[in-house]
Structures are given as structure tokens and as C-alpha cells.
Amino acid sequence: MSETRLSFKEMCARFDVTPRTLRYYEYIELLAPEKEGRARFYGPREVARMKLILRGRRFGFSLEEIRQWLLIYGKKGERPQLEAWLRLADRQLDALDKQRAELDSAMVDLRALRETAVQEMKKLGTG
Template structure:
């Protein structure tokens, strides 16, 4: 095995994902490892895609959005992919801002309730 290829087990360990997650990413065509018999091997392309997938998940993107975004690169090239990324990021930023607002509201309400109950028990 060459250094640029990783086994299934190595990919799980490197990216701290479960075997089930890695198999699922393959099932939904986010990853396409080389197969040798029953073994799977992941080259530089798959490693780069895995980094992008995990970064996208960190930012809250849906797996289908990530899959479509990766397909744009394969079908239309870098510029189209970057344009799609900007559009996805704009949408996600709006969604995250709304979630942040809701979270701040819930925290303020909880703090107020906590303070009033703490005052009652003194």
C-alpha cells in the first residue's frame, strides 16, 4: 500500500468517524474509494473530499447540499463550484443567524426565570 492511500480503518481513525458513517458517505456517493476485493482504499481525492464534507457538516450544511456542491466541481469546474459555494454560504449564514437569535432569546428567558426563582428561595 502506498502512503497516499488510506485503508477504511485509517480513514475512520484519521477523521474520527464511525465505520457506519464512512460507509454511508460512500452509499450516498460522497466518497468513491478504490476497491480491491472487499477492501476499500482512499486516495488523495477522497481524503480531500472527506475534509470538505466534514467542514460542510461543521457549518451545518445538509449532506445532499454537500453532494451537489461536489458534483458541480466534477461537471462544471472550479469557478462554478465557487459560485455555488458562495450561494450555499449565504443561505447558511442566514440560517445560522436565525438559530443564534433563537438561542439568545432562549438563554435570556432561561436566565430571567432562573434569577426570579433564585430570588424567591432566598
């Protein structure tokens, strides 16, 4: 693997994504690899953007939110990008807190129903 540029195949392997995913990220302008004929090469900028994209996806951001956030940096600079990031992060943290509360509640209900089933099984076994 080259230190400065990754081939299409190397990029897929490095980030454990499918070729279709990588092509789609290019299509929606999240990535802009260098092209030599039909070959695509990804430099440090694209590698850094891919890390941000995957991290954003892990946090639950939509691809459009990630795309808009990345565009801010290119047009307005670092401070507006960080301000936009803070707004997105705060919103997403609220959404994740809500999801966690819903999951906690579902787990409590499921454990209670499971315990009821265990008790019913015990009754059937002693009858």
C-alpha cells in the same frame, strides 16, 4: 499509515467517524474509494472530499447539499463550484444568524427565570 492511501480503518480513525458513516458516504456517492477485493483504499482526492464533507456538516449543510456541490466541480469546474458555494454559504450564514438570535433570546429568558427562582428561594429561606 500510508502517505498516499488510507485503509478503511485508517480513514475512520483519521476522521473519527464510524465504519457505518464511511460506508454511507460511499453509498450516497460522496466518496469513491479504490477497491481491491473487499478492501477499500482512500487516496488524496477522497481525503480532501472527506474534509469538505465534515466541514460542510459542521456548518449545517445537508449531505445532499454537499453531494450536489461536489458534483458541480466534476461536471462544470471550479468557478461554478465556487459560485454555488457562495450561494450556499450566504444562505447558511443567514440561518445561523437566526439560530444565534433565537439562542440569545432563550438564554435571556432562562437567566431571568433562574433569577426569579433565586429570589423565591431567598424568600422561602427568610420566612
